[in-house]
Amino acid sequence: MVKVTIDNIPIEVEEGTTILNAARKIGGKIVPPAMCYYSKLAGSGGKCRTCLVKVAKSSAKDPRPMPKLVASCSTPVQDGMEVLNITSPEVIETRKAIVEFLLINHPLDCPVCDQAGECDLQDLSFSHGMANTRTIESRREFPPTDIGPFIKLHMNRCILCYRCIYVANQITDKRVHGILFRGDSSEISTYIENVIDNDFSGNMIDVCPVGALTDKTFRFKSRVWFLKPMDAHRQCTKCSGRVTAWMFGDEIYRITGRKDQFGEMEEFICNECRFGKKEFSDWIIDGPRKIKRQSVISASYYENMIKPSVINPIGEIMEETE
Amino acid sequence: MGRKILLEKAGIPGIREFSIYRHHGGYGSAEKALIKMSPAEILQEVTRSGLRGRGGAGFPTGLKWSFLDRKCTNPRxxxxxxxxxxxxxxxxxxxxxxxxxxxxxxxxxxxFALGANTCYIYVRGEFKTLIGILQKAINEAYQQNFLGKNILGTGYSLDIFVHPGAGAYICGEETALLESLEGKRGNPRIKPPFPAYKGLYGCPTMVNNVETLAAIGPIIEMGGEAYASIGKGKSTGTKLISACGNINKPGVYEIDLGLPVEDFIYSKEFCGGIKDGKRLKAVVPGGSSVPILPAELILRTAGGQQRLMTYESLADGGFDSGSMLGSGGFIVYNEDACIVRNTWNFTRFYQHESCGQCSPCREGTGWMEKVLNRLEHGLGKMSDIDLLASIAGKIEGTTICPLGDAAAWPVSSAIRHFRQEFEFHAEHPEIVRKINHGALVKNQESNIQYR
Incomplete structure (x- = not known):
């Protein structure tokens, strides 16, 4: 066990833990945002640079600060390390710049994007971004590509986090898509109009932090915040069958994996559960799912709402007028 | 003529042939090292020589070699x-x-010193002719038992393979090079782990520049101490400088580190002065990725001392008034050069060569290119200059690999030293829309001192 201090909060974690995971153990506001890191996917992280933190003291042995900001998702903690996240103005400034970089080629078509309301980039730009934009340049544009029967790829919205590639590498049998080209013209695509057809390919939608990969069976059906997330399960031969069913009345609009407070899926689910079972009778509903994340969806929970101080305002007004 | 260590034999006709190279004393140090010396002794000699990495970073080679994981049982x-x-x-x-x-x-x-039995030469794909030359040399060395199994009867075996890259600048970054060599997309890896511990195929790997490795032979031949006596301070030995731009004699020169920059530019032995009798405006002393310096700062430091061709002297003053020796790509600009156009050109290169893995570099280089493109073609505004400086400052230090820094430094240094030219571009769009407007820019501003 090593002792590490993040924003003056000490915590003991196992050796080899990354700074980000140590911060997640503490929880709360000091957790750096992560757009590309996914704890369930080996090798992910280090790309989006939103989780950069300042290391004020490398370790107990070597008290020098690290010269540059480090990516907290890929830097292991050392004994006696002191990390500054929200207490360092430099980190806040840099994060603001990173959000700006992520947004300069993002189409900001949130009003027509299916991810709106549960979009990591939306949350990130709301919490860490700038209010204005400094670019007047045209954004990069890609023709829409068809990558299979269930998934729609909107390359314009992609922030190139590589998560879907790690999913395809690690969860599915065979990866048929990847990054083509390089620099700001790099794009996610299948090799020569290939089709992503795999039992677990639907997880790519859930890991996508933005609306680049969306569910074709749910597209334009409803805004996510109008739906009720419910924990549901069924007997499935391929996966655990534990999912979140997004319902409107008795109708199931879509099925996703269960996401934890950091936006990560608890378990990967199969395509049959995700796309094939949309009937109410297919599922056993366990109960409402609590969305712990700072999101517009969680705002519809009663516990997050401020209780009105006056129980019956109209009655009171009436009393007053009398 | 100056001392030549690396290029001593370069002028001999037919030196590419094994027999001629051998006849002129070649492979003598390989024989000496393999037969008479132990790997530890070679490492000691290299450490003593003070040789620093010639690829750009200038990290001491002996120290780098000592980091190699020698406990690991995997092949190196x-x-x-x-x-x-x-x-x-x-x-x-x-x-x-x-x-x-x-x-x-x-x-x-x-x-031999590192205990590696396999060695790869990762050649840039565009160097098609070099691949043939290297392969021919390797074949000759195999025939003469300087490569292959049981070299010179010492029991040490070594195979060298030439691997051509596919034309990506980023594959010159050591971890991207390893990825590319493994057959993957050439994206830089996230460090740690460093290649000295987990490199090619997860094995301890040492990546060195061609010039660094080429200097090992002469170091063994003359001894580390003798090599260290050349040069100045911590910059020891000789370095190849590839001089280009508006000079009379562009080419590759071997200099003793410690040569004054002024001598290098103006002496007949080296660059031979500025072409057509023009005046010196600026110099990029170490390849496109290092900060550009105006004439008065490249010849003398901010403190008034003479600027020397050493790692320390060129970096004197930090990035405020200094630069870096880098990889030794010495680019000279005369008074007619347009710095904005030049900066745009460099940024275009980095925008094209960014691997697209991490967001500041991917988006930032493209953004800088667009803004500079606007400024250069007379469509820019005054606020674009501060915007550029701000973007460059945000890319710097936030990326996975040094390409982001390399893309940001030329821009921020050009704005720092040549702000008037940027302002001129924003103020006089009708002039800068002409293609060759460098001389016209010069006439308008007066603050830059020429020599």
Whole structure:
């Protein structure tokens, strides 16, 4: 066990833990945002640079600060390390710049994007971004590509986090898509109009932090915040069958994996559960799912709402007028 | 003539042939190292020589070699980084083209010192002719038992393979090079783990520049102390400088580190002064990725001392008034050069070569390119200059690999030293819309001192 201090909060974690995971153990506001890191996917992280933190003291042995900001998702903690996240103005400034970089080629078509309301980039730009934009340049544009029967790829919205590639590498049998080209013209695509057809390919939608990969069976059906997330399960031969069913009345609009407070899926689910079972009778509903994340969806929970101080305002007004 | 260590034999006709190279004393140090010396002794000699990495970073080679994980039982690899693609740098190409056996000799000694039995030369894909030259030299060395099994009866075996890259600048970054060598997309890895512990195929790997490895042979021949006596301070030995731009004699020169920059530019032996009797405006002293310096700062430091061709002297003053020796791509601009156009050109290169893995570099280089493109073509605004400086400042230090820094430094330094020119571009769009407007820019502003 090593002792590490993040924003003056000490915590003991196992050796080899990354700074980000140590911060997640503490929880709360000091957790750096992560757009590309996914704890369930080996090798992910280090790309989006939103989780950069300042290391004020490398370790107990070597008290020098690290010269540059480090990516907290890929830097292991050392004994006696002191990390500054929200207490360092430099980190806040840099994060603001990173959000700006992520947004300069993002189409900001949130009003027509299916991810709106549960979009990591939306949350990130709301919490860490700038209010204005400094670019007047045209954004990069890609023709829409068809990558299979269930998934729609909107390359314009992609922030190139590589998560879907790690999913395809690690969860599915065979990866048929990847990054083509390089620099700001790099794009996610299948090799020569290939089709992503795999039992677990639907997880790519859930890991996508933005609306680049969306569910074709749910597209334009409803805004996510109008739906009720419910924990549901069924007997499935391929996966655990534990999912979140997004319902409107008795109708199931879509099925996703269960996401934890950091936006990560608890378990990967199969395509049959995700796309094939949309009937109410297919599922056993366990109960409402609590969305712990700072999101517009969680705002519809009663516990997050401020209780009105006056129980019956109209009655009171009436009393007053009398 | 100055001392020549690396290029001593370069002028001999037919030196690419094994027999001629051997006749002129070649492979003597390989014999000496393999038969008479132990790997530890070679490492000691290299450490004593004070040789610093010639690829750009200038990290002491002996120290770097000592980091190699020697406890690991996996095979070790030595990789010769010949993916030289920085604009302005062409020294490795010269070495490999004219002295392939000198490079091989260095590779054999270094591999022996590091205990590596496999060595790869990662050649830039565009160097098609070099691949043939290197392969021919390797075949000759195999025939003469300087490569292969049981070299010279010492029981040490070494195989060298030439691996051509596919034309990406980023593959010159050592971890991207390893990915590319493994057959993957050439994206830089996230460090740690460093290649010295987990490199090629997860094995301990050492990646060195061609010039660094080529210098190992002469170091063994003359001894580390003698090598360290050349040069100045911590910058020891000789360095190849590829000079280009508006000078009378562009080319690859071997200089003793510590030569004054003024001598290098104006002496007949080296660059031979500025072409057509024009005046010196600016110099990029170490390849496109290092900060540009105006004439008065390249010849003298901010403190008034003479600027020398050493790692320390060129970096004197930090990035406020200094630059870096880098990889030795010495680009000289005369008074007619337009710095904005030049900066745009460099940024275009970095925008094209960014791997697209991490967001500041991917988006930032493209953004800078667009803003500079606007400014250069007379469509910019005054606020674009501060915007550029701000973008460059945000890319710097936030990326996975040094390409982001390399893209940001030229821009921020150009704005720092030549702000008037940027302002001129914003103020006089009708003038800068002409293609050759460098001289016109010059006439308008007066603050820049020429020599």
């Amino acid at each position: 690899f030595l990789i010769c980084n010949a993916d030289e693609s920085e604009p302005g740098t062409f020294k490795d190409r010269y070495l490999m083209e004219f002295l392939p056996h000198l490079v091989l000799e260095g590779l054999i000694i270094s591999s």
